[in-house]
Amino acid sequence: MADAERNSKARIRVLLVDDHQVVRRGLRTFLEIQEDIEVVGEASDGAEGVACAEELKPDVVLMDVKMPGMDGVEALRKLRELANPARVLIVTSFTEQRTVVPALRAGAAGYVYKDVDPDALAGAIRSVHAGHVLLQPEVAGALLSQEEANSTQGRGGSLTEREREVLGLIADGRSNREIARALVLSEKTVKTHVSNILMKLDLADRTQAALWAVRHGVAG
Numbered sequence: 001m002a003d004a005e006r007n008s009k010a011r012i013r014v015l016l017v018d019d020h021q022v023v024r025r026g027l028r029t030f031l032e033i034q035e036d037i038e039v040v041g042e043a044s045d046g047a048e049g050v051a052c053a054e055e056l057k058p059d060v061v062l063m064d065v066k067m068p069g070m071d072g073v074e075a076l077r078k079l080r081e082l083a084n085p086a087r088v089l090i091v092t093s094f095t096e097q098r099t100v101v102p103a104l105r106a107g108a109a110g111y112v113y114k115d116v117d118p119d120a121l122a123g124a125i126r127s128v129h130a131g132h133v134l135l136q137p138e139v140a141g142a143l144l145s146q147e148e149a150n151s152t153q154g155r156g157g158s159l160t161e162r163e164r165e166v167l168g169l170i171a172d173g174r175s176n177r178e179i180a181r182a183l184v185l186s187e188k189t190v191k192t193h194v195s196n197i198l199m200k201l202d203l204a205d206r207t208q209a210a211l212w213a214v215r216h217g218v219a220g
Helices: 002-009 021-031 046-056 072-081 097-105 118-129 136-143 147-157 162-170 178-181 189-200 208-214
Strands: 012-017 038-043 060-063 087-092 108-111
Touching: 012 021, 012 046, 012 118, 021 038, 021 118, 038 046, 046 060, 046 072, 060 072, 060 118, 072 087, 072 097, 072 136, 087 097, 087 118, 097 108, 097 208, 108 118, 162 178, 162 208, 189 208
Parallel strands: 012 038, 012 060, 060 087, 087 108
Antiparallel strands: none
């Protein structure tokens, strides 16, 4: 019994939020055969998704963007307001920049398309759960416009050498734990560096920090 409980606790708890039942069913069917992933609930719109996330405490939320009522972007903002710790992975068929950018700025930890290979989707869930930032290559260029890049160009000079090292590792998709190991620091120290980086560059989260690093040549 102890082993069963331990295995259950180790599984990644996932909430599915999509207004199409057939999509939710397909995702559930695939994810339920993954030994380390457990689908704990489903929601058909953003408002229901937020309520379920608060009640079920999932580790990862698979969130559609375009939904009736409260859409995915608004749901992301609400989850941030509530300080819900779930990592949100956007799963959508919409690739327009006007859809991508608001979702990422609202706090999404990753972004994949609905036609993603099933095994790649499972990998994406594991990746964002581990604290990584996951973006499709073409999405990275959309998140920061050239105008934004120019407006923040000068701020990089205020970073210390250690902060630039941390920023480079964030851009590589490393979690705080992995950064701590790589630089032989405590996780608490890494968190402090990340907070300072965001403050100095006037960025909202590590997703934007990663993209700033790529834009300005800090990434390895």
